Amino acid sequence: MISGSRILLTGGGGFIGTSLARRLLESNDVVVFDNGHRDAMKGSRLLGHPRLRVIQGDVLDAAALREAMKGCRMVVHLAAIAGVDTVLKMPVTTMKVSLIGTYNALEAAVAETGVLRFVDFSTSEVFGAYAYKVTEGDVTTLGAVGEARWTYAVSKLATEHLAHNYHVQYGLPAVSIRPFNIYGPGQVGEGAIHRFIVRALRGEDLELHNDGSQIRAWCYIDDIVEAVMLVLEKPEAVGHAFNIGNTRSVCTIYDLARHVVRIAGSPSKLRFVEWNHPDVELRIPNIDKARQRLGYEPRVDLEEGLERTIAWYRERS
Numbered sequence: 001m002i003s004g005s006r007i008l009l010t011g012g013g014g015f016i017g018t019s020l021a022r023r024l025l026e027s028n029d030v031v032v033f034d035n036g037h038r039d040a041m042k043g044s045r046l047l048g049h050p051r052l053r054v055i056q057g058d059v060l061d062a063a064a065l066r067e068a069m070k071g072c073r074m075v076v077h078l079a080a081i082a083g084v085d086t087v088l089k090m091p092v093t094t095m096k097v098s099l100i101g102t103y104n105a106l107e108a109a110v111a112e113t114g115v116l117r118f119v120d121f122s123t124s125e126v127f128g129a130y131a132y133k134v135t136e137g138d139v140t141t142l143g144a145v146g147e148a149r150w151t152y153a154v155s156k157l158a159t160e161h162l163a164h165n166y167h168v169q170y171g172l173p174a175v176s177i178r179p180f181n182i183y184g185p186g187q188v189g190e191g192a193i194h195r196f197i198v199r200a201l202r203g204e205d206l207e208l209h210n211d212g213s214q215i216r217a218w219c220y221i222d223d224i225v226e227a228v229m230l231v232l233e234k235p236e237a238v239g240h241a242f243n244i245g246n247t248r249s250v251c252t253i254y255d256l257a258r259h260v261v262r263i264a265g266s267p268s269k270l271r272f273v274e275w276n277h278p279d280v281e282l283r284i285p286n287i288d289k290a291r292q293r294l295g296y297e298p299r300v301d302l303e304e305g306l307e308r309t310i311a312w313y314r315e316r317s
Helices: 014-023 060-070 084-089 091-111 148-170 190-200 220-233 253-262 289-295 303-316
Strands: 005-010 029-034 052-056 072-079 117-121 128-136 175-179 206-209 215-219 240-245 250-252 269-275 284-285
Touching: 005 060, 014 029, 014 220, 029 060, 029 240, 052 084, 052 220, 060 091, 072 091, 072 206, 084 091, 091 117, 117 148, 117 220, 128 190, 175 220, 175 253, 190 206, 190 253, 190 289, 190 303, 206 253, 215 253, 220 240, 240 289, 253 303, 284 303
Parallel strands: 005 029, 005 072, 029 052, 072 117, 117 175, 128 284, 175 240, 206 269, 215 284
Antiparallel strands: 215 250
């Protein structure tokens, strides 16, 4: 695995960024550039690490981003507005951070001579409402203009095209990752598993949208961190997009809620609430490309992942 590198994580204070920083700091210097909107790093043991530098900044500030990138040989661009509820409230900001922020990051990477890898984080949302064993080469599907959920998806799809074309036109060694439903200890924001666990440990009702029949493949945080490490290391990754998820950890939202209640030993009840916004009804990736080109294989299945995550939150409740 990579060592002795200086690596920039935009949005590195978030859930995935914090977990990735922890792994990278074992043998690298890490610069986290984050505006603190979702701060999973706060209170972690990472703060004060001698090889970690945290810079308060926004990817919309091109000059600050260029300054933060100085001396970095690898960039993992995680900064984005995420979470359906947040996107509904701030659709314009969502697009600005994705489009302008990614443009700023790519421009800075091209200007910083010697960048060996630029990893753009996209989303599984680019596959639309029904995505069954979708491959990276499948046609992406976007919903109607005016629906905030697809505002996020179309902006992230645009960043994929942008990153790929910076590779084609300028030779930037860019890669895109499409994460499928990541969860685990330290998650912040609006993810279903995070929300269910917190409420279950309090004995509160778990709210499910409509009838809870939506189907997801769930990927534990350690597995996507491993995928990023492989993408940073392997030259075969350059110029490609990869689905990253766990095709063995599939269930409905209803069954997920039941698993959380059972493993947590919680008295919580399930409550169904009407959800009038578009939803993703089916989301399961095909990860053969990541297996073949990267040697990626998810290792933590849903039962074990939920046990680890619930234990982590219980210790802190």
